[in-house]
Amino acid sequence: MSLRIAALGLLKSGPGSGYDLIKRSHRHLANIWPATQSQLYGELARLASAGLIEVSTTGPRGRKEYRLTDQGRAELSRWLTTPHKEKPSRSPARLQLFLLGELSSGQAREHLLQVTQRHEAECVRLAALRDTDDVDSPLYHRAALDLEIRMATTTTEWARELLTEIEARGAVGGP
Amino acid sequence: MSLRIAALGLLKSGPGSGYDLIKRSHRHLANIWPATQSQLYGELARLASAGLIEVSTTGPRGRKEYRLTDQGRAELSRWLTTPHKEKPSRSPARLQLFLLGELSSGQAREHLLQVTQRHEAECVRLAALRDTDDVDSPLYHRAALDLEIRMATTTTEWARELLTEIEARGAVGGP
DNA sequence: TGGTGCATGTAACCTGTTACATGATTCG
């Protein structure tokens, strides 16, 4: 249901073809609402026939440039001002952590070590993204990125602390 | 693909019927890998015909109590020791935050206020869960819960700081 | 004996993923 909104959001920064929007989405929405090409084309067709967007220009190779209609803008702010219940996300990584007790404590330590390393790398990647960001990029885009960075940082800290905790236990109580 | 694993994980704490496992999953896995009744029954049938679990007892009302087989245990630890790439999760709430610039600054402030409040409440809820937790509940179950609490805390802090930041701006530059 | 809870399952639908199909245009 919210790919609809993501597509409208992508069109807020200016009109564009499906092809353009996919690129925009890879640049900006990849971590928030990833979408594939097939999905986006379908959604654009549906949005157009619902009157929320319209074709502003047609170009070479059958290019259709879409833009928001007033109806679309209205729908976007309507959606933004209504609360949405968060459905808990499924994460293989979190499932692994939850079931970590099934492994030997050596394997578990190894796993946690990799978790810290992966999240540290993610912090670095996101921080680099933030630092190469346009100075004039919207406040909330930076804020959203900032939240992601904090999440990665928190996870790193958590994993590191858990690791020292189980190492302390291991040293006292055995393997 | 990982509902399979979640189901195996649920059976690690002892044999049970589909009905039992749904309750277990509501109790323990609701935030990590939520599953519906229909889904779980289907998965159990598939796991049984793949030999990863087996019927240990049949009871009244056609009750089938399943238990892990050695093959199932092996599959579980195989999965736990292989890395899984995280596919970015879709979150309506994060999409809202990302697009918050579309709203008036008053509406945006209001929204952020609600975000802080909702996450504070979530912190409280999770903390209560942790405190009523069994003393003998597995280390990694508590650790997973702890991670969730930290996430909620981080989000709260982030939203509060963002709120004061835009309020400062609003006071200087106008709404 | 009648309601609550136990217990299993099917069907329709929606969303998202992967792979494929097709062709025009631009530029070196």
Added chain:
DNA sequence: CGAATCATGTAACAGGTTACATGCACCA
């Protein structure tokens, strides 16, 4: 010309959600 890029779309499949269908067993 030929390769890369632009550009749109379809089809098959996998996973998840909601709603419905069915019936036994227990106990107050």
